[in-house]
Amino acid sequence: MGMRVEISRSLVDELLRAAAASPGAEICGLLLGGAGRIEAILPAANVAADPAHRFEIDPATLFAAHRAARAGGPRIIGHYHSHPTGSAEPSPRDAEQAIGGEYWLLLGGGAARLFVATRVGAIAGRFEAVAMAH
Template sequence: MDTLLAIPRRLYDLVLAHCLAERPHEAVGFLTGRQGVVRRAVAVRNAHPDPVRRFRVDPVDALVALRPVEAGDEEWIALYHSHPDSVAYPSPRDLALAEVWQARGPAGGPAFLFIVSLASHPPDARAYRLAAGRDPAPVPYRKLDLPDGEWLDLR
């Protein structure tokens, strides 16, 4: 199976650190870049009233995080979030929310859903391709040993 998603190891590590720091709450953020290669990871606030079991992206954070996408400088690659106590597989709530993001987000929304499970040690991170009316399809990804990539923390 071909790799469809690549993320600099430094950004991958920062995403995992963000997820661990938010535990027991769900963490949430965005991955942007070009052609499946992540160039930027943005941690945003979980604005859901029940952040232990659900997430909601703060709307102001979303505007800031996705500004390069709106400007056409980057593509929205993935919405990432954590599962503090369950496996790295999209829940029905995740899929419903992803459909909303795909319909309303810039450039049609994210291509992937990136989930970090904190139920195991080390954390288990998995990516899924989302398509309307279909089950989420697992997507292989690779970590790049490159120093580039921008981290933005809006929390």
Template sequence: MAIEVTRQAADAMLARARAAHPREACGILFGSPSRIERFVTCANVHPEPEKAFEIDPQALIDAYRAARSGGPGIAGWFHSHPHGAAEPSATDRALAAPDGRIWAIAGQGRLAFFRAVEGGFETLSSALIDG
């Protein structure tokens, strides 16, 4: 399955991953199940941000409230692997809810996209678009 990603969102994710290094960066993806229109960076509140990520709960609450009030839909989540590949880790696989959300992962200067499904992740192809 393919998704569209705005060039601005993709560039922002990679920039955030570089800026957060050696910690994991994280954030929320906005759009639809087939299109990422916007990326918003969030604080990584995990006690060990060099090894894992946890999106600031207040940012999640605010995003869900905005979506319920007619704001942009939550398409998924972003995080980086500062010392690993742009693919789901064992921790990602263990903790991801099979809710169909997109997971964007940055690692080794690359950005890749996956969908959280029953049994793990489905790899998504992506096309950069202006938007």
């Protein structure tokens, strides 16, 4: 049996709406939670030089989330981003950026899919699929 992570249907729907509302640029943000559970999302500005084809989470949002986690708030367990003209599958560019251990929630084509980055994975060489339990 594969890995499963809990996430509310309302959070997934919120992300799908945000992705649909941004057809010309990738949306992105952080996934917050704990073991086996995504409890919240933290939207961030995409500060990439080419946001139509790349994402870069605003460093100010990232630093603030780390500070909040150190103060007892929810911890960062991954991130999300959209593929405005693609599918909810990891791209070769995603594989290049994957570190390992973090969740990647991808949005594209009206779908949302969750992955975990690994050193060597079945998907794009760096990811394994994760089932989302609602």
